[in-house]
Amino acid sequence: MAAPEMTKPTDDGRAKFDVLVEELSAELDVQRASMFGMPSIKRRGGKAFAGLYGDDMVFKLDGPAHAEALSLEGAHLFEPMAGRPMKAWVQVPPAHEQRWLELAKAAEQALG
Known part of the structure; x- marks a missing residue:
């Protein structure tokens, strides 16, 4: 049985991911x-x-940040x-x- 096909990001999704990485790099050692x-x-x-899954971001969260992310419209547990x-993980x-x-x-902080 073949592995499921992973959702590929669009150029726009990749550009948004790149911006996020740049913004994080200004403050954190990532x-x-x-x-x-x-x-x-x-x-x-x-x-x-x-991570970038298709054009969605997925974050490993805990506590209030996890609940808050899940409450956003269209967000759900990541299910690869x-x-x-x-x-x-919340998508x-x-x-x-x-x-x-x-x-x-919040996800970076949750690493401890």
């Missing part, structure tokens, strides 16, 4: 990475905390394989891109 085959952001020498949601559509920087910072 770097680009690849996680599950998607463009991701991780703490330098550490773990990934955000059907029937296997990743409970800590947030580009309709909320103005919140992505705040969510990325």
Whole structure:
């Protein structure tokens, strides 16, 4: 059985991701990475905390930030394989891109 086809980002989605990485890099020691085959952001020498899935961003969150992200219209638990949601990861559509920087910072902090 073939692996499910991953949602690929559009040029616009990739551009928004690049802007987010630049904004985060101005404040935090982060770097680009690849996680599950998607463009991701991780703490330098550490773990990934955000990624671009299609044109949506996914963030590894906990506590109030997790609940707040899930409450955004269209947001849901990240489920790269059907029937296997990743409970800590929230997928947030580009309709909320103005919140992505705040969510990325919360995800980076949640790494401890």
